[in-house]
Amino acid sequence: MPTINQLIRHGRKRPVERTKVPAMEACPQKRGVCTRV
Numbered sequence: 340m341p342t343i344n345q346l347i348r349h350g351r352k353r354p355v356e357r358t359k360v361p362a363m364e365a366c367p368q369k370r371g372v373c374t375r376v
Contacts, residue, residue, distance in 0.1 A: 341349075
C-alpha cells in the first residue's frame, strides 16, 4: 500500500485497456460495423 504522500505526489495511473481481439481493430468487416457495402 502506498502512503498518502506517495498518492498525492504520483496519483493513480489507470491500467491501459487492452482489447481481447487486436486483429479485429483493423478489420471493420469482422467487427460487424461495416457501414457501406
